[in-house]
Amino acid sequence: MKPEESATTGADLLVKALIDEEVEVVFGYPGGAVLPIYDSLFKQNRLRHVLVRHEQAAVHAAEGYARSTGKVGVVLVTSGPGATNAVTGLTDALMDSIPIVCLTGQVPTHLIGNDAFQEADTTGITRPCTKHNYLVKAVADLPRTVHEAFYVARSGRPGPVVIDLPKDVLMNKHDYEAPQKPIEHKSYKPVTKPDRRLLEEAVEIMAKAKRPIFYTGGGVINSGPKASRLLAQFVHMTGFPITNTLMGLGAFPASDPQFVGMLGMHGTYEANLAMYNCDVLIDIGARFDDRITGKLAEFSPNSKKIHIDIDPSSINKNVRVDLPIVGDARRALKGLIDIWQKRMPRTDQKALDAWWKQIGEWRGRNCLAYKQDGETIKPQYALERLYHHIKDRDHYITTEVGQHQMWAAQFLKFEQPNRWMTSGGLGTMGYGFPAALGVQIAHPDALVIDVAGEASIMMNIQELSTAAQYRLPVKIFILNNQYMGMVRQWQELLHGGRYSESYSEALPDFVKLADAFGATGLRCTDPAKLDETIQQMIAIKGPVIVDVAVDKAENCFPMIPSGAAHYDMLLGPADRAARAVSEEGMVLV
């Protein structure tokens, strides 16, 4: 046998490498440059391929898969438009630290730079929107590159990695080499073990706290389910209150009395005021995003700040902290618990009681209150009823972006990590539905619901075809107010009620649309029929669109207008006339 006969093609090597990385499913869309890979996929049955209808959706589906399982999501797209369509998804994954490996086709190496058909400078375009990217120029480098890419995607602060694969590299032959484990990178060595002395210092600061608060984010979720268990254990040991960011919901049980709700622009009154008034702030895996801090100069002005993060560049970026600790959330929490148990510090119980009393008073404002009266459904009511019917079932929630997303964060309760998939950093409309498909692929028997708005859902509506093809019983729960609700809300509050282009004109009939794709469509306009509709949705085995007609004028409160401080919160419609947004605030998004 001649050597070239015994050797395998680059495409076969790629598939082998993916199997070695324990990949089970690839979300993709074929095209000329990746035909050799599709040929290799055809010849095997270990890897499952899920055909999406748009490459952006492939990345979001992989994100949903990754976020709900803790594994790396894998995407396969062709060169040129395949790669450029994936860019939004890649940026989304970068902002929210989701581990993705995205394989992109490329024109053969000898044509690179010639403006060949379906050629794009993929590594150039994706450089700023990936954690790292590779252009594989020789088949011999391919397996090693794949293994390195998975290592980079999943280790340290996770993120998306692109591997650009010229067609000739996929067709050339080479022998397979199994990955060397453990994989080590010559320059990329993230610090995951926190410095013990700093953790001891943190415990010292915490023990003296009079008005402490935990502020935790997506980093705890990314650190694995064990990190969330340790977080709950540590928070219970200390007796301190805790707030979560949008990305961090589920890391601490929402029903726990120590949980004061989400913080930030649409966070609870009690969470934001606790942040403003605290004297010790313990940040674990959250990055002081502008949606959290509001006006920087007045962000938690009198607190000692401890920041635990795996990414040193997240520390002291927006807010200067007193005690920075670089490390993985799980390891840090383990260390903190250990130190706390050994020292059994005597906390200032009198001060803590007073702090809880104060928090209780803020809670008493009942900032999420709304009135369900009359004949129109309030969006908050729709979500409360939805939660009532799903809470005892094995369920996962994804969202699109806008008012419905914030209401979902406020009114659905997350008791466990990895159950809540939302586009936090990038705010990508069209994220939720394909993400839900990815979640459903990973959890075939679970109830997966995309809480959507009628505008967002239109951005990746073509994926109904994917849902139909794979019989994915995803439920799309549309809060239909016939507006891009958050745009309308800002126009009402900040732009004199001039609703420029925010009306959802010429909407489809969602019931018929569902029918056209072989799904089931339901519509609900009557508050009295809401429960029945939700029960019906849950009972139907296949994909369902529920079109819930909700109050068109409802705004999402509480709201910290951009550029305002935490204490400067709008609690409801009556609040809005009292304050004008500053000019500085107007320029902020």
Place this chain on the structure above:
Amino acid sequence: MASSHTISVLVDNEPGILARVVGLFTGRGYNIESLTVAETNAAEKLSRITIVTTGTPMVIEQIKAQLDRLVPVHKVHDLTLEGAHIERELALVKVRSSGERRVEALRLADVFRAKVIDAKTDSFVFEVTGTTEKVDSFIGLMSALGLVDIGRTGIVAMTRGGEAL
């Protein structure tokens, strides 16, 4: 508050590395005052990038953390913060003049220890090496004496003493 820092970055010499570093600066709105790059270790395929940038202490800290986060970056050193170091720049300076001005250019070049590396009857190209200030003042003097063209390398820098970075 804002001050100038010289940052030395050891990187894998691979395609796209300079684009990664420069893209980081433009994408996040940091300044680049000077940038030099060349392979410094052929056996291990390593290059050294020397960047001079300005910013508040918080911005400089952020720049270093962001650089360190790039996968092909091995080491990031803030020479300005880490103690005594030396900085040098090389410039090629073309001067066209005749008569007394030509003689004066040559005389000043001697004072600055600049070398003549090309000469025609009506022009010189000088090679001058030194700190940025020295190069600046040499160029300033030449501008009155028929300065035609300047090429500058930007700053390369190294710590004092026997230790490697």
